[in-house]
Amino acid sequence: xxxxxxxxxxxxxxxxxxxRTLLSHFIREELGLTGTHIGCIVxxxxxxxxxxxxxxxxxxxxxxxxxxxxxxxxxEGLAKGAELHPIQEAFWEHHGLQCGYxxxxxxxxxxxxxKDNPHPTEAEIREGISGNLCMCTGYVNIVKSxxxxxxxxxxxxxxxxxxxxxxxxx
Amino acid sequence: MMVVNPRQFELHSPTSxxxxxxxxxxxxxxxxxxxxxxxxxxxxxxxxxxxNLVDIGRIPGLSYVKRSKDRLLIGSMTTHDxxxxxxxxxxGCITLSEAASQVGDRQVxxxxxxxxxxxxxxxAADIPAVLLxxxxxxxxxxxxxxxxxxxxxxxxxxxxxSLRNGEILxxxxxxxxxxxxxxxxxxxxxxxxxxxxxxxxAAITLSKSGVxxxxxxxxxxVGLTPLRASKAEKALKGRNPTDALISEAGEQAAAMSxxxxxxxxxxxxxxxxxxxxxxRAIQECLGLAK
Numbered sequence: 001x002x003x004x005x006x007x008x009x010x011x012x013x014x015x016x017x018x019x020r021t022l023l024s025h026f027i028r029e030e031l032g033l034t035g036t037h038i039g040c041i042v043x044x045x046x047x048x049x050x051x052x053x054x055x056x057x058x059x060x061x062x063x064x065x066x067x068x069x070x071x072x073x074x075x076e077g078l079a080k081g082a083e084l085h086p087i088q089e090a091f092w093e094h095h096g097l098q099c100g101y102x103x104x105x106x107x108x109x110x111x112x113x114x115k116d117n118p119h120p121t122e123a124e125i126r127e128g129i130s131g132n133l134c135m136c137t138g139y140v141n142i143v144k145s146x147x148x149x150x151x152x153x154x155x156x157x158x159x160x161x162x163x164x165x166x167x168x169x170x
Numbered sequence: 171m172m173v174v175n176p177r178q179f180e181l182h183s184p185t186s187x188x189x190x191x192x193x194x195x196x197x198x199x200x201x202x203x204x205x206x207x208x209x210x211x212x213x214x215x216x217x218x219x220x221x222n223l224v225d226i227g228r229i230p231g232l233s234y235v236k237r238s239k240d241r242l243l244i245g246s247m248t249t250h251d252x253x254x255x256x257x258x259x260x261x262g263c264i265t266l267s268e269a270a271s272q273v274g275d276r277q278v279x280x281x282x283x284x285x286x287x288x289x290x291x292x293x294a295a296d297i298p299a300v301l302l303x304x305x306x307x308x309x310x311x312x313x314x315x316x317x318x319x320x321x322x323x324x325x326x327x328x329x330x331x332s333l334r335n336g337e338i339l340x341x342x343x344x345x346x347x348x349x350x351x352x353x354x355x356x357x358x359x360x361x362x363x364x365x366x367x368x369x370x371x372a373a374i375t376l377s378k379s380g381v382x383x384x385x386x387x388x389x390x391x392v393g394l395t396p397l398r399a400s401k402a403e404k405a406l407k408g409r410n411p412t413d414a415l416i417s418e419a420g421e422q423a424a425a426m427s428x429x430x431x432x433x434x435x436x437x438x439x440x441x442x443x444x445x446x447x448x449x450r451a452i453q454e455c456l457g458l459a460k
Contacts, residue, residue, distance in 0.1 A: 019181035019223070022210075041174050043211045044363060046277060055251070055280040061210045062281070063203075065181050066225060109276060130362030131275025 006070045008033070009077025017064035024048040026064035027074060035075035035104050039133070046132030049105035050074050056112035058131070075104035078111070086152035087111055087145075096145030098136035106132050110146050118157075119150055176213035179221055183228045187338055190224050191313045195336035197222040202338065204247060204286035207278045232285075232340060237262055242344040246285025250274070250297075253284055262346040264458070265304065265353030265373050265386075269296040272355060275363040285339045288324070291331050291395070294365035298325060299396040300355060301342065303371045303388030309341040318343075325395035348384070351375040352458030354451045357390075358443050360434060366391040367434040368443040370423075374406070374455035382406045387419070387448060392427035392440055399423035402448065416452045420445040 005014040008031060015030030027036045027050065036059060039047035048059040051073035078085040087110050090096065097103045106129060113120060113128035120128060125146045126139075134142060182197070184190040194200050200222035203209060212218050226232065232247035235256045242262050244253065253259055254271035273279050273287070273296050287297045288308065298321075300306075306321045313336050324331050333339070347353060353373040357366045369390030377383040385406035387399035402422035409415055429440035 019179055020176045020213075022175070022214075041214060043207070043278075046275070049277055056277050057281045058277045060214075061207055061277075063181065063206070063210070063225075065183075066203075066206075066227060112276065112280075127362065128276055131277045 002065055004064050004068050006067050006072055008072045009074060015064075019063065019065055021064040022060050023050070023052075023062040023064050023067055024059040027059060027072075030064075033074050033076050037101055037104055039101065039105075044131075044133065045102070046105045046109060046129075047102050049108045049132065051108055051112060056109050073108070073111075075107060078107065085111075086156060087114070087149040090149035090152055091142075091145040094141055094145040094148050096138065096142045098134075098138045102132055102134045106134070106142060110149060113146070114150055114153060118154055120146070122147070174214060176210075177216060177219040179213075179219070179223055182222060182224045184224060184226070185228050185230070187226075187229060187232075187311050187340060188313070190226050190229060191311065191336045191338055193222075193224050194338070195313055197224070200224055202226055202289070204289070205249065205282040206286075207274065207282035208286065208290045208292065226338065233283075235259055237346070240346045242266075242346060244284055244342040244344065246288075246339045246341060247283050248285075250279035250282050250284065250287075251276075254279065259344075263304065263344050263353065264347070265355055265371055266297075266300050266344060268353065269300045269355035269369075269371060272296055272357050278363070284342055288342065289331060289333060289339055291325055291329050292365065293325075293328060293393055293395050294367075294369070294391040295396075296355065296357060296366060296369050296371075296390055299366075299369050299388035299390035300371040301344065301388075302396045302398050303386040304344055304347075304373060305386075306345070307343040308339050309343065310337045311340050312337040322398070328394045347373055348375050350377070350459050351384075352455035352460075354454040354458070356447045356451045356454070358447060364434075368392060368429075368440055368447050370444070370447040370451040372448070372451035372455050374411070374452060374459055376411075376456070376459045380410065380460075382409055382411045382415075385419075385452075387423060387451070389423065389427055389444060389448075391434075392429040392444055394428070397427060399426060399448065401426055406452070411452065411456055416449050417445075419452060420448040423448040 037047040039045035201220040203223045203225040234245040236243045250273040260267040371388035373386040375384040385403040389397040402419040424444040
């Protein structure tokens, strides 16, 4: 057993991990963050996706001891208090979930996708979330949600851009 | 009940290649952990249970893409995503860019490495077929030795390479494709994230008069190792790439492929798909070479 320290959702946290402890299990059982779900065991379903050092990965395919000193974003870190992240809002508004099991992974993969490609086509969205399986087969609404999230986020960027320009003019 | 956890093992985190190599030599039953996107699931399913894992992810300086004259130098711990997104690789070797962007899924590409997929030597993996077709070379470092292994000498058998105990792949050297070359990687798979049922890596160079000056064809998923469709390459070289010649190349590639029947398809089906995908890959190359 070794102590592993890392920054999780902006907070420095430490927990114990055996060499064989998977990051997914470490997040749930040691850090108590159960929003990260464990689905398929073999790295196919993407339910356990998290943002590790800025990129989406499947946390069941990483050993906890490998992430010493890293930065982790889990689904718990996405909302600002009661204010949902635009991706979360979009999934809510467009019914991008049925049972909700795949949703944390879907949302974090969407987060990674939209960071690289703020205006994806439908084909790019489908390719982008291909590592995340929805067993309810709600892909139609998931794709709609991702499109809506992209739109929301670009609106937010435009809004933010206006005050910053006016600040400069002052 | 499927097993979720790997068997117990020791995890070692060396900070230099020399230290990693010495650990690999001195420890019993040790395996290198690179990106872990094949090894970790295999350990969870207990298909492999090494006693020691040497994590080379903490060694600095193994992730880079550089161009030195007519060669691309790629650090072995460079992720598939970094390979796919590199403008240097896109410009110098489009076949590799195309293949890297089709490895696994987004999450796997963010974590999986070029060195990892080469040394894992899964015959259905995308990248080894590309590197075989393009005559890439692999720089490997052992405890007191350093050598360069040609890709054609590297893939020995199913999951078996010519790496010796203690040797670590540090750099992949890929020749830059010459002017008037088109490159493509086409992959048939059942679902995104699957390995290739059939994968075709291709690069075709045209002469100024439009004759096929050079042809390179690598096949994934249809043998115990990635395969080079040499006869098909020879058939194309020095000739006008007409539809009939392209079909002939497809036939040649299918004839030398050695697929086995499995859940992804029968051997017969895969051989047919080699024909189709080789033809399509050549046509795509020709479109880009002009």
